[in-house]
Amino acid sequence: MSHVDLAAKIPNNVDLNADKRLQRALEEWQPKFVDWWRSMGPEGFQAHDVYLRTAVNVGREGWAHFGYVKMPDYRWGIFLEEPEKERKIGFGDHFGKPAWQQVPGEYRNMLRRIIVTQADTEPASVEQQRMLGQTCPSLYDLRNLFQVNVEEGRHLWAMVYLLQTYFGRDGREEAEDLLRRRSGNADNPRILGTFNEPIKDWLSFFMFTTFTDRDGKFQLIALSESGFDPLSRTCRFMLTEEAHHMFVGETGVGRVLQRTADLMNKVGTDPAKVRAEHAVDLPTIQKYLNHWYTSSLDLFGSERSSNAADFFASGLKGRYNEEKYADHVVLEGEYDLAVRGSDGRMHTEKVPLRNAMNEVLRDGYVGDCEFVCQRWNRILEKAGRPERLELPSRRFRRAQGIYADACYDPKGNPISNEEFEAHKAQWLPSKEDLEYVRSLMHPVTEVGKIASWIAAPAKGIDEHPFAWEYVKPPHA
Ligand SMILES: [Fe+2]
Numbered sequence: 001m002s003h004v005d006l007a008a009k010i011p012n013n014v015d016l017n018a019d020k021r022l023q024r025a026l027e028e029w030q031p032k033f034v035d036w037w038r039s040m041g042p043e044g045f046q047a048h049d050v051y052l053r054t055a056v057n058v059g060r061e062g063w064a065h066f067g068y069v070k071m072p073d074y075r076w077g078i079f080l081e082e083p084e085k086e087r088k089i090g091f092g093d094h095f096g097k098p099a100w101q102q103v104p105g106e107y108r109n110m111l112r113r114i115i116v117t118q119a120d121t122e123p124a125s126v127e128q129q130r131m132l133g134q135t136c137p138s139l140y141d142l143r144n145l146f147q148v149n150v151e152e153g154r155h156l157w158a159m160v161y162l163l164q165t166y167f168g169r170d171g172r173e174e175a176e177d178l179l180r181r182r183s184g185n186a187d188n189p190r191i192l193g194t195f196n197e198p199i200k201d202w203l204s205f206f207m208f209t210t211f212t213d214r215d216g217k218f219q220l221i222a223l224s225e226s227g228f229d230p231l232s233r234t235c236r237f238m239l240t241e242e243a244h245h246m247f248v249g250e251t252g253v254g255r256v257l258q259r260t261a262d263l264m265n266k267v268g269t270d271p272a273k274v275r276a277e278h279a280v281d282l283p284t285i286q287k288y289l290n291h292w293y294t295s296s297l298d299l300f301g302s303e304r305s306s307n308a309a310d311f312f313a314s315g316l317k318g319r320y321n322e323e324k325y326a327d328h329v330v331l332e333g334e335y336d337l338a339v340r341g342s343d344g345r346m347h348t349e350k351v352p353l354r355n356a357m358n359e360v361l362r363d364g365y366v367g368d369c370e371f372v373c374q375r376w377n378r379i380l381e382k383a384g385r386p387e388r389l390e391l392p393s394r395r396f397r398r399a400q401g402i403y404a405d406a407c408y409d410p411k412g413n414p415i416s417n418e419e420f421e422a423h424k425a426q427w428l429p430s431k432e433d434l435e436y437v438r439s440l441m442h443p444v445t446e447v448g449k450i451a452s453w454i455a456a457p458a459k460g461i462d463e464h465p466f467a468w469e470y471v472k473p474p475h476a
């Protein structure tokens with residue numbers, strides 16, 4: 001077992017004490033991170049006491065500690081999963097060779113780019129969500145928001161550790177830039193599109209943590225296969241935290257659905273009548289789903305991609321569940337890709353499998369999202385409702401990849417721009433829908449109380465009831 005040093009300035013299990021140069025570099029970065037947190041983290045709650053879990057170790061049992069903490073004092077630490085003895089590279093051109101403990105020189109730039117792209121999403125989401133605390137539907141939800149936020153902060157620490165440890169001067173510069181870019185900033189935006197979209201209401205937050213954090217899960221799984229062992233071990237531990245973010249999202253949307261279904265049983269299906277009860281009508285929930293799901297699909301990159309082929313060939317980024325495949329080298333094999341022909345119809349094109357690795361990962365993601373959708377539909381079913389939510393086709397409303405230059409309906413049928421425009425307000429949140437949902441967002445901070453548009457959760461946190469003071473204001 002590696003030694004866990006919790007008393008250190010930066011809690012860690014990487015023996016930071018033994019590398020003074022690295023320790024100094026990270027301790028120099030730490031106050032810059034805290035400054036960033038104070039200015040770009042949750043607005044208005046920096047002095048509150050929040051009931052948070054903190055990572056204190058890795059491994060199955062007892063890795064987290066629960067307690068009240070003021071967020072700027074949160075103990076952001078560096079934790080890597082335990083090394084696997086004599087781990088081998090699991091795929092690509094170097095299949096079967098020992099995993100790298102240092103950066104392979106020929107892949108240095110590629111690897112840095114992979115790490116920076118992942119790293120950039122972490123602070124981005126904190127920035128996107130920074131105003132949400134002011135309209136929380138309950139103290140329970142407020143605490144969950146902050147838990148997600150501090151853990152995204154820890155994910156940034158995890159990636160910055162890799163940059164500072166293995167990439168020398170460029171790594172230090174990248175670590176600075178990660179605190180300089182800003183979500184949604186026209187001059188210096190975050191790297192990926194979805195992470196520049198504002199999250200102004202809690203339904204968006206729950207959709208984001210369901211669909212966008214789930215993209216994170218798949219990226220981390222693919223990177224936990226990496227032949228660069230420190231990256232693999234870092235990502236494996238991040239996945240344990242990611243599971244909670246997806247829980248917050250899925251149960252959040254589920255509770256909105258529960259409330260809506262209960263109201264539909266009372267007042268009928270007319271969206272106006274549901275809205276009269278200060279709740280979100282089902283068509284609006286579907287439109288939000290359509291928006292955030294498709295936005296997250298874009299994060300996997302283009303369907304045909306030479307970058308994806310290079311990442312796989314080099315052994316840096318693998319597939320979801322790489323071990324379940326028989327062939328780990330993948331020099332043969334093709335992927336059947338649906339492409340729109342010049343006749344306007346869909347055809348199948350054979351793509352060399354290595355070039356289709358983004359699509360292979362997206363397949364896993366789509367399947368996982370389908371399960372989520374089924375679980376949401378069970379809530380409707382249990383409430384006796386015949387309506388169902390549905391994932392749109394992966395071709396619908398894409399901004400990246402081969403489906404981006406033409407229009408498709410939610411079933412994936414090719415349509416004209418005019419048809420798309422004519423139906424847009426039925427498929428995606430209109431300005432009016434967004435304004436309506438935002439009009440519902442009022443803070444509910446009384447212990448045990450919940451907003452009108454969402455059901456209370458079945459359980460509280462860490463064995464505490466829902467009616468509990470998860471967030472306490474600073475003492476006057
Ligand atoms: Fe994250």
Ligand SMILES: [Fe+2]
Nearest residue numbers: 213216242245
């Ligand atoms: Fe996350």
